[in-house]
Amino acid sequence: MISHAECPPPTEETIPAPSSLAMGQMGMWLFLGTEVMFFTALLATYLILRFSVAGPDGSGWPNPSQTHMNAWIGLGNTGLLLLSSVMVSLAVRALGQGSDGSATKALWLAIALGAGFLGVKAYEYHGKYEHRLLPGRIGEVFPEGSTISRRYDEGPGLPWLESIKPGLEATVGHEYRLILGKEKAAVPANPAQMLDSVRRNPGKSMAYDLLLALDKSEATPSMAARSVFQTSESIRFANQHADKEDRHQEDDLKTPTALPHGNLWASCYFALTGLHGVHLVIGLVVLGIPATLGVVGRLRPDSLPYLTNAALYWHFVDLVWIIIFPLLYLL
Amino acid sequence: MITEGTSTKVSGLPGTVEIAGAPPYLFEWSESAHWLPLAITGLALIAWIVSLRFKRAWAALFGFTLALMALWTLQSARSGLWLPESASLIADEVDGLFHLVMALTSIFYLLTQGVLIWTLLQPAPPGGRAARVHGNHLLELVWFTVPTGLLVYIALVQLPTWAKMKGQVPGAYLAAGYQPASDPADLLLTVTGRQWEWRMRYHSPDQPMPVNPLFWAATPAAEDIHAVNELHAWQGAKVRMMLRTTDVIHSFFLPQFRFKQDMLPGKTIPALLHTDRSNIEADGTERVWEIACAELCGGNHYRMRGKVVIHRDKKEFMDWLNRQKASQSERKESAAALPTPKPEARENQ
Amino acid sequence: MSHPNALHAGHHPGFVRTYIFSTDHKMIGLQYLFSSLFFLLVGGGLALLVRLQVGYPNESLGLLTRLIPGLARHIPESWGGRMSPEFYTMLFTMHASVMIFLVIIPWLTGAFGNFLIPLMIGARDMAFPVLNMLSYWFMWPAFGLLMASFFVDGGASGVGWTAYPTLSSAALPDGTLASPAARHAGLGQTFWLCALLFAGSSSLMGSINYITTVLHLRAPGMSLLRMPLTVWSLFITAILQAVALPPLTVALIMQLSDKVFGTVFFLPPGGAQFGAWSTGAGGGQPLLWQHLFWFYSHPAVYIMILPAMGMVSDILPVFARKPLFGYRPMVYSMASIAGLGFIVWGHHMFQSGMDPRLGTGFMLATILIAVPSAVKTFNWLATLWGSDIRFSAAMLNAMGFVSMFVIGGLSGIFMAVTPVDVHIHDTYFIVGHIHYVLFLSSLFALYGATHFWYPKMFGRMMSENVGRLHFALTFVLANCTFYPMHILGIGGHPRRYYDPTLYEFLQPMQSLNRFMTISAILLGFAQLLFLANFFLSLFLGKRADANPWGANTLEWQAPSPPPHGNFALPPVVVRGPYEYGGDGPQDHQPQTASA
């Protein structure tokens, strides 16, 4: 029996002691909780999209040399943000100790570091712009309503596809010729059995079909490509066999034409860094208020709750970057 | 839905079934649609007026609504406004599950409504005061465990059907896991949804079955046979359909097969249809089985109507396919089109 | 005892600060209430137009085209009084959007959440009054954008409230606005996305406020397990919102950027082709939107039903004069509904092309979520069992909720059975189910709650007889309108069809469709009764004293309507909220010690 009858009289524990500081911080923590969900969803989207097209070895996803991603720049930026977080912590401690002057200095340092981060980011964005690594611009959208096939009919996809052929040959070429009877095996093999085993291996089956198509229409990889690129799995597979360096030659022209999934990469890159950047700008404004107050000499210890919350937010933005950085630059 | 004298034609069942004897309707929908809501409103008004005097009349309102629902359900089931005719083995299994759930939920519904109405009819507790009861552990345990047991039963009993439905094409949804020819089909076609029609492309039987239907689905061949909005197969055929779309999400819905599958842009989704019944009668007449789109695809979403024809045997189907092929490869105008055919309707005028 | 808002207690702000930019939780609650009532009319009107089209697909709308301003834009006379199929898609899209985002959620969590939480826990106001005001005023851009979208080029969003890409998101190369995709994905859809972003921000602010308020500002003695279930439900709802909304925000931002900046999150690898136009290659996944969307929107269903459950749990004991049966199980079941609610979203996607093995997992979770719902139903029935029922309008609506929620819940089991769901998915069965949950459950609870707390809000009573009449008509007619939908769904009638008579297998159902349409029109008129009762009672209603129903919870210990600051002295709580009946001197024992 669950008893609800008479409850005991209120004790000290049940009487809450409301204080605006606690409430403010609670609100802040709750807000950060929602922010955690926000970035979780964003990062999950990125990972899902990325790994739905990329293989476990990362192939299929534009590599850093294609996208001009420099891990060192990212690392430097991480350092900037970490330092600024330290500064914000120092500011909170200083204000807690009643030293508003050093708090102000620390705050301005933090702001400068944050702005430095944004400056580096702007430099990076500029590079992306220069190389047309922008969503909707990377060789995957053509004027005049062309279709995907055109990309492989006329674009630089062709040499790439040609370069797949040795890879295909290496994977199933022998089996392929044996099954078709183009080659005689030393030991008599059962073509039906072999075909069956090829079919059971998805990668092999894809390679088999691609070879079949290339064979059927000898020098017409466009048809094969058009069909094979309908499934992301096959793109991944084709990418495994493509010579990445060859495609990279295009970079000198600053026109990254058909860069498979470059569009998706750019979408993810700009969404992640852009939304993080927006948070950072908000953070700068939030920190800028007490910093300005400090300059005019009106930063009082009673701003401590505000500053604590602002610092929480800033640390959070920092933390998000620490997660974004390896996922975007190193993975 | 057409009542003629004492016999009733019921559509939705195989063909048009004549049910002899008294009409199974207590009222005729098509004619009652306009006055019945008013009549029901009137009854509600009466209930309200009576309740001004006798507050227990509210039980009648609840009871009346309950009766109305039971009546509707039974009427619909009897008059053919129910599950469409089933045309595949899986459809029969689905119907079985449906009726199982229907029975269980009906029992629960009647039970809860019964209790509710019963409590409304109860006289006030002695002394005008209800007992101050806060709960009952045993009772709560019972009504926690019983539904849990039933629900777990429902969860388990459906698993084989689901596996059969979707597992016919193992790993169909993961291109990586797709096993090209592990389950040979008799007939291969792609169904491409576009705003707003279904374009069917049948694999030519003259050509060997492709190693990988996914591959074939993406590359049209000169030999393929095209049709619009018409899905043809024969009774007992295993039909592999490669579902694709060129623009937005459509959903390929075959009510008689209890089949529904969204078409996702950018993906080719294989599905297997194991036909079990034909919609062509012995005398050659055809019962209409339709294709509908079940996912909003724009303003003309409702226009994506197609039809399914399950021929009685493969020969009949091949006749159709060959006709289709012949008309597709006409090198001169067919005799039928020259001169202008006389519309049949005109004969009567 | 110091109080964060003690400063406000004695001062008298001007008109603007009292009625418009008020930070008082009660005024904000009322602002929400009045806004929702207005949008109830708008959403209801849209629904009736939808029903008219389905019931009479080929007939002229006649006078209506001239009567409703702005309609002529979409139903010019040169089409013989027919609305266009595109306008029809706009109608049902906006009906759903308005009803969900501007009526049910603001009414439940905005109006009652704001009004009741501080009163019921014995606080003087919300934890963050200014944030509270902001959260209301963040609704207005959402209101405005949704309404304005009807008048932009291409009309309002017509892609369904689920806004599945690529129908909704396909952005074509510049200058190709004239294409089917662009219409649905045009400016109206952009407005819709922005509106949802605003509404979402508003909800987030509200939920942070509610959680903090409940955790920090409870009166002495008001332990968590002495809180009325309304507060519990709103508290859990706030947590749901805080967790579920951010992913939706991300999804909205991504769809927006797909449309505006040319990103390809939801565009497939091959792109999409509309007529002669191609969107160009993408690389993203249309299915991803569905996952993100339903990750919010399934919990959103609980956001729309949990507060209703809580309020019904508070109304039933008052008029049954009997304690709520099983308080703790009620709390636990609400919490478990909320928890399970996060892992069942996939049951909206059994046919979407998702891996069927995932479907099995989602099915199991979905089946399990029926258990706490069943427990709640049985507890409500047990509360009524052996009680002395007072048939007030509030009570009738609450009982209507209990009765109808059972149907809404049971019809959900059909969808949880995956093979059956294959057949009934996206048919009228689903439409029937959602309306049993949202109209016949949530709305009944809202009507009941409005009748119940009206005296506290305005110090006057609503007319009981008109309220009961409204209930009788609504109860019967809503069943007439929505129950046959299940039957259509079983027959395979797909939803969102402009002209079902095109299909031979749907023609036998047309008379039922017509029947539902007429019932819906009558139902619509019956709702005017409620609105009339509500507004007339503001002036004509009988004056109410502090506790007209003889209820226990704290809000009834404050005057009607409560002054700024609510309680003269912070109440001290000594017992649970449901001490009714029994053999004491009084048939109820208020939560405060003073009683």
Place this chain on the structure above:
Amino acid sequence: MPSMIRNSTKAADSLRGCLVAGLLCLGCMALAGCGVTEIPDSVVYPLRSNALVFLEKAPATAPPGFPPPGKPEMSLDWLAEQQVPLFKPSDLDAKPWGPVWREELNSVLVRHFGSPGKPRVGAADQPALATLAAELFLSPAELERGSHQYRRSCLHCHGVAGEGAGATSAWLNPLPRDFRQGEYKFISTAEHKLKSGFQPLKARPRRADLLRTLHHGLEGTSMPSFALLAEEDIQALASYTLHLAIRGELEYWGLLYALKEDAETLRAIEKNPEKEAQVRAQRLISGALEWEDPEADVEEFVAREKGPLLTAGLERLLERLLREYATADKNAMVPLANPYPADQPVPQTSIANGLKIFQVQCVNCHAGYGRQSALRFDNWGGVVRPANLTIPVYKGGRRPVDLYYRVARGIPPCGMPKANLQDGDPAHQVWDLVHFLMALPYPESLPETIRRQIHGGAKQ
């Protein structure tokens, strides 16, 4: 428990009771309003209001970045800027006799074509017209059936008068067809030439052509297949479409003669400025007669006429139009026999020959085999894109004979000329071209050298 909920004020309640009754009455009235007939009498054919386009002087190709199809008003504006003559029906109002002319035109149209609710072709009191209409299956009963089906299936794209501007049209690409010029793209009748240059040359469709479009739809456009309708309904739709087309064309000429300023008309008006309307009507009559019989005596006809001249002219023209349609079958194009045997695969040499012809005749418009075609103007003032022939999507049908028609008769309304096959054996030439087109989308059916050339080679 207070008793408040049991006693509420009686007066207020009875007042509210009245309110309820009133609301319910309103509800019933709303219901009554719903049961109106399917096509209300208030629905009539609107008179043409958009500009008539004369493309004789139009630029062939649209400039890059031109507004896409689906924005007709934009392309008309652009044409106006290029000094292409556009005739706006609203200009009629500026002329003193304009309103009367319009009135008369409208009354003729109403008399001979009725309204969507009661469509007909030819007023009952004119047996000659009625006989012709019956020959074309344009009886009122047939048309009424067609009108109802049209309202259900076609109205929201093609509009009440077949103007191609229904509710949905704004969002379609290509735009739905405007029937009101009597021009057709995918038909199988040969052009018939008239001596006079005043009338544009038009081929009338055979009924079979319309039926084919209705049955198969136009793949690659928004025109779906209506094959699932009952055969009678499809026939009725064909009849009704003809009805709209003939009505629209009569209106077209009626407006064009009122607005067109060619030299001869201007000269005639100069002589008799106060009788401009009469002169223009006379020109119309002369056009109608000349069309039929270039030697016909206009003066005699005018002298014989008792009633208003415009009406007489329009009725003459209507009869002429009906006769044109009725004899369309006689104009049917008979495809030259395919010189290659049907039961054997198409020889590679045929395909290679086809490519040669293609490179001479087609490649200007179908640049890159249609992959890079530029937009062109059509006779409706809209823009079209020459087809991308590397994709196996054919608007006019995928049968070899359909391709034959496209090649051998062109698609005049959008400026596609027929293939110019003067030297050599025409049967071989045209079928070679068709065979090439049929192989084009399927690389494996092309000879290897051609395949490399078109679809790219291993070594570029």
